[in-house]
Amino acid sequence: MIVLVVTAHPGECSLTSALSAVTRTTLADAGHIVIESDFYAMAWGPALREEQFGTETVKIERLP
Structure with missing residues (x-):
């Protein structure tokens, strides 16, 4: 399974x-592919x- 953390x-x-860190290590050790995305590091x-x-502009039609 591919997992996104x-x-x-x-901090x-x-x-x-x-x-x-525990989540990534545990999942990787169980054979999963782990991808990490740190929004703070990406600013x-x-x-x-x-x-x-x-x-x-897009005209959005609303339901009555």
Whole structure:
């Protein structure tokens, strides 16, 4: 099985980081393919900025 482990925490000594490490090691030792994605390390922002929107507008029809 391919497993994606996603974290987003600035502290390398945090509980989140420790749980992520145990999870990755346990799954890899069990033969799974483990992919890690650290949103904090990627400087990922949870909110879209205006310049990230395209120039095209889409008309959304709502149900009554």
